[in-house]
Amino acid sequence: MNKAYYEIVDPYYALIKADSLEEVKKIYNEYVSDIEGINDSDIYPVPRDYALARFVRSTDEDGKLLPIDKALSDFYTPKSDILLFPRELA
Template structure:
């Protein structure tokens, strides 16, 4: 798995097999417009640290166990998104 970060138009941290899948996940789950995304690949360590600073649906920080499970499983997913979209 690879990790991607989008800053514009809305922030997202995405885990995907490749950049094309990351763009698809972004447009399906974050924002409808996938054109001209400021998307870049980031390291697993960077993604883990950023993801550890996100909050669950109840507004509580994720546990270390949750972060590690999300980072190491084989599922493509949005790991974090712009707080204004929640």
């Protein structure tokens, strides 16, 4: 199954790859914030190319860009996952 990509802006930014809105909420609560009752209207579907462009421009813990081969490998891994979230939450 092809994954879909979603952005959440508030209360904390996240870019998530998942199969459904329910899965997005689960991943968001696990990695970003355990806020109860995040609404479907707070979750925005985004095109794959938009998600890829955001992801390949991300940086590691040291502020360095990920090597493109690693970024592409991570992005195209078939499992649902969080792709981006605020560094201060790490």
